[in-house]
Amino acid sequence: MTADDQPAEIPIPLDRPTSARAYGWMLGGKDHYEIDRASVLDMHQGFPECVDIARQNREFLYRAVRYLVRDAGVRQFIDLGCGLPTNNNVHQVAQQFAPDVRVVYVDIDPIVLAHGRAFLADDERATVITADMREPETILEHPDTRRLIDFSEPVAVLFLSIGHHLQDTDDLGQGPRHALRHIIDDLAVSGSYLAMSQVVNDDPVEGAKMSERLNGWGIPWQTRTPAEVDAFFDGLEPLEPGLVNLKDWRPDPDQPALDPVPPDLYRYVGTTETNTSVYEYGGVLRKP
Ligand SMILES: C[S@@+](CC[C@H](N)C(=O)[O-])C[C@H]1O[C@@H](n2cnc3c(N)ncnc32)[C@H](O)[C@@H]1O
DSSP, rough: OOOOSSSSSOOOOSSOOHHHHHHHTTOOSSSSOHHHHHHHHHHHHHHTTTHHHHHHHHHHHHHHHHHHIIITTTOEEEEEEEOOOOOOOOHHHHHHTTTTTTEEEEEOOHHHHHHHHHHHTTTTTEEEEOOOSHHHHHHHHHHHHHHHOOTEEEEEEEEEEEGGGGGGTTTTTSSHHHHHHHIIIIOOOOOOEEEEEEEEEHHHHHHHHHHHHHHHTOOOOBBBHHHHHHHGGGTEEEEEOEEGGGGGOOOOSOOOOSOOOOOOGGGGGGGGGGSSSSSEEEEEOOOO
8 A cells, every 4th residue: 555645644523423433343343432332223213224234234245246246357446435444354355356546545534544554554455545435536546546547448336335425515525526527427438337226215204303412423424315316327237236224235145244243232232123114225236
């Protein structure tokens, strides 16, 4: 990794939770603080599905990346809103199937850079950039992106568990399609892919309550319905089985396990077997 132009001292906010740290805790990660755990526990009071759907999302990431490298032949990835390193990160999954895969990880949270730097120190084919995906030029003009991504070849953009952070009323972004439009519509060649997911609620009233709770913690959020999400991806071709509840996207009971669930969240595991209106919705789409 080379990211010499990034600041050496990285400020880590401790007065509010961040999505990367809170989500990392649900995946069994170690880099979280009291405020992150408090926000996750509070969310489970209203939405006990959270830990299940976070983990279903991360399991989908493995299956999507495996498909893209092993079956679709993709050799370069941009992972927007990549989150903290955990087990089976994108470059590790990809390089199992093709050692020459290149990966640019992007996240707005500086803690991701702090951990990514150490983690990727010896890997010339993977890098992590701190950037806001609502300003895609920053990502595209970054020297590491220029070094690793060749836009004359197909690229896979990962947009996993991200769309709900991009609100329709946001002056910078106006919703999920803004960041994607530039990279997928303008730059990516035919035969490129988008793997996407976001939290949805079939019931818009319940979805609004979830948004209110997360925004109350200072985490930008907009829960949408599946139909609202579908509208963002016109012009791209969903692969079988389409955009679905992620646990139904080519399930593989033999895929590698995630790190263990934190004990404080055990009681919520399995909630999505009976509560089915909140889920991570997504799939893999191809640019024709
Ligand atoms: C729920 S995590 C998902 C992590 C990973 N994509 C996955 O699916 O396992 C959401 C991540 O998006 C990042 N994020 C949120 N808004 C962002 C933005 N505007 N630009 C870049 N990253 C963002 C957060 O910091 C966090 O790490």
